[in-house]
Amino acid sequence: MNTSTLSSRGTLLASALGLVIVLLDVSVVNVALDAVRHQFATDVSGLQWVINAYTLVFAALLLTSGALGDRLGAWRVFLVGFVVFTLASAACGWSSSLPALIAARLLQGLGAALLVPNSLAMLQHAFPDREQRNRAVGWWGGMGAVSLAAGPVLGGLLVTHLGWRSIFLINLPIGLLGICLTLRHAARVAGHQRTIDWAGQAAAILALAALTWALTEAARLGWTHVRVLGSATLAFIALAVFIGIESRIRAPMLPLELFRRPTFVIASAAGVVVNFAYYGLIFVFSLFFQIQQHLSPQMTGLAFLPMTVVLIAVNVLAGRLIARVGPRVLMVLGLLLAASGYLLLMPVSIGGSYGYLVLPMLMSASGIALMVPTMTNITLSSVDASRAGVASGVLNSARQVGGMLGVAVFGYLVRDTAPTPFMHGMHLSIGLAVVLLLGGSVLCWRGIRPDRINA
Missing domain, CATH: 1.20.1250.20 (MFS general substrate transporter like domains)
Incomplete structure (x- = not known):
């Protein structure tokens, strides 16, 4: 060598x-x-x-x-x-x-x-x-x-x-x-x-930090607390400043013209939805297994094993299916499969059998695994080659923001760890994930067109 x-x-x-x-x-x-x-x-x-x-x-x-x-x-x-x-x-x-x-x-x-x-x-x-x-x-x-x-x-x-x-x-x-x-x-x-777009970067950090603080601290202080409302207001102001900066400078960290491409916008939105549902519910189920069902950390890790194993296998399969069935079909199929899996989790209860959770977890993880490489493919194919790196970065940032918001919102819904309110919040979290995933499937079906890809 x-x-x-x-x-x-x-x-x-x-x-x-x-x-x-x-x-x-x-x-x-x-x-x-x-x-x-x-x-x-x-x-x-x-x-x-x-x-x-x-x-x-x-x-x-x-x-x-x-x-x-x-x-x-x-x-x-x-x-x-x-x-x-x-x-x-x-x-x-x-x-x-x-x-x-x-x-x-x-x-x-x-x-x-x-x-x-x-x-x-x-x-x-x-x-x-x-x-x-x-x-x-x-x-x-x-x-x-x-x-x-x-x-x-x-x-x-x-x-x-x-x-x-x-x-x-x-x-x-x-x-x-x-x-x-x-x-x-x-x-x-x-x-x-x-x-380096330092002004845009500072505005982006301020907007995300203020929004995260508002969503997270609402669980402690309530939505009407002056600090929560003030933080939410600051987030919107910082976002407006960020958009203003990005629209005016010569080398923005986030080129806004990318958002004139409908397919790119839909792929980014799907990334937010997917991570919102997945990471938000991983957080909720981690609390459910450990606090409500009193599983040890080791057993909690093993409880997630069906989801994590299928993520690897289906990710590989998705890369081969994109060329055969097309990205629109694969995105819609993944969103519907994930929504169906989460819908089957709605009857979950503290005293329920773990065996009942396995198939829904496999379905939801399979749906998400189908989407991740597909949305990356769509993102890169919807922009010029010279913008591929920036577009990929925007998608990854969107996904991370989605996961952060999922943990914040679902964490608010299960903020009371007493069994009855926790389970009520857990069912609301699952229901919200289902609705968002179904909405994402409609958006992808209507908005992803072959003639808009490889632009």
């Missing part, structure tokens, strides 16, 4: 490890919610912040991170991301209070945002041959999917046998290995001049 091949493979492993720890922390924390609740004597709002602090910064900084990598060099920004994520993971594991844990999760989100887009840029430099690059990206995505699927099971085992802090400390050896591989193998490609 020559030096060039070794460096390429080392870069691939470093890039994949960056994605692995990012996606691992998306899914692993849910099975530790009850342990964190008891450790810090917190409520559902506190648990929402543990989840959403990470997602908030991750979603808000994804687009700027890619531009920063272009300017400073992807390997530099990726390396900083690994260092930040690893140190933040240590801070999470050693947190002595809930505010300290939330602050460390915010730093983890920063590290995640620096890692993901620049890991792909590193692969582009390491594999100039298109066929080799496609295979490398396939391995990159496959390792990420495995980590996302393994998160709940691994988290359950760690929390049960080593305590909740171990789900963060497990990132330390992965992070150190990733840092070493990056320093040893990543190509030192110089950056190039690119304007």
Whole structure:
């Protein structure tokens, strides 16, 4: 094996490890919610912040991170991301209070945002041959999917046998290995001049943070509280300022002309809906299994196993079906399948058998797995090749925002953990997910047209 091949493979492993720890922390924390609740004597709002602090910064900084990598060099920004994520993971594991844990999760989100887009840029430099690059990206995505699927099971085992802090400390050896591989193998490609939209970035962070605060704290303070109303108002003002900035500057972080393409808009909206339903209900079912059914973290992780395993298998299948049945059919089928699976979960009760949940969980996860690669394909096909990176970043940001809002809204509905109000809120959450997914299926059927793809 020559030096060039070794460096390429080392870069691939470093890039994949960056994605692995990012996606691992998306899914692993849910099975530790009850342990964190008891450790810090917190409520559902506190648990929402543990989840959403990470997602908030991750979603808000994804687009700027890619531009920063272009300017400073992807390997530099990726390396900083690994260092930040690893140190933040240590801070999470050693947190002595809930505010300290939330602050460390915010730093983890920063590290995640620096890692993901620049890991792909590193692969582009390491594999100039298109066929080799496609295979490398396939391995990159496959390792990420495995980590996302393994998160709940691994988290359950760690929390049960080593305590909740171990789900963060497990990132330390992965992070150190990733840092070493990056320093040893990543190509030192110089950056190039690119304007960073700092004003737009600041407005986007303010809008998302204010909206998240309003939705999360409404569970504690109520919707009519002056701070909740003030935060919601601030979110709308910041959003208006953000749109104004993006419409006027020469190099915006979010080119608004993308939203003149109906197919791109529909794919982004579908991304919001899918993650809203999926991550919101993962949060709710994590609380249901641990607080209402009193399952251990290990058993909670195993309870999610049918969903996580099918995500990998159907993701692979979806890539092969797109060309055969078309993206519109696959999107609508996925949305309807997920809606049907969640609809079958409506009769769930505290004393019910777990066996009844397996088929609906398989159906809902299969539907979502059909949609994720399909909406990515639609997004990239609906814009010019020169805008593919930005369009992909917008879709990923939209999905992260959807997941954040899902946890915030559904967390509000199950904020009272007493059995009767919790189950009422859980049924409302499932019903809302079904309605949104059905609405998304109608939107995709009416709005996705073959003549609007490959524009």
